[in-house]
Amino acid sequence: MALFTITTESYVNQPPSQVGDGSATTQYSTTYTFTVDDFTTLTVPQYADPEGDTAANLRVTSLPSTGELQYNSIPVTLNQVISFTDISNGLFTYVPDNSTTTQYVDTFNFEIADSGSGQFVG
Secondary structure, three states, X not given: OOOOOOOOOOOOOOOOOEOOEOOXXXXXXXXXXXXXXXHOOOOEOOOEOOOOOOEEEEEEOOOXXXXXXXXXXXXXXXXXXXXXXXXXXXXXXXXXXXXXXXXXXXXXXXXXXEOOOOOEEO
């Protein structure tokens, strides 16, 4: 008698399927406090995850060239991971360079990991 074996693989939680670009404006010498929405619902395209998992962590993959990102009032380092819980608690900020009195645009890159897979996508 022959035997046929069927193996069903376990489900693998998928990483976020969309992480979009965001933007904000702040006044001269005014610190900007990031919100969760700045990295999820206010981005283009909006944050999306195949399973509907929430954003869990943000990783900073490049730093601004003029102002400074801070986490809990301490300068952020390259590849630093910041939880979205801490972002919602107002601990992630952008401090403009007050020695520059003309308007300027500053940028930084980031990736997001979801609460299910924990994999960063940016």
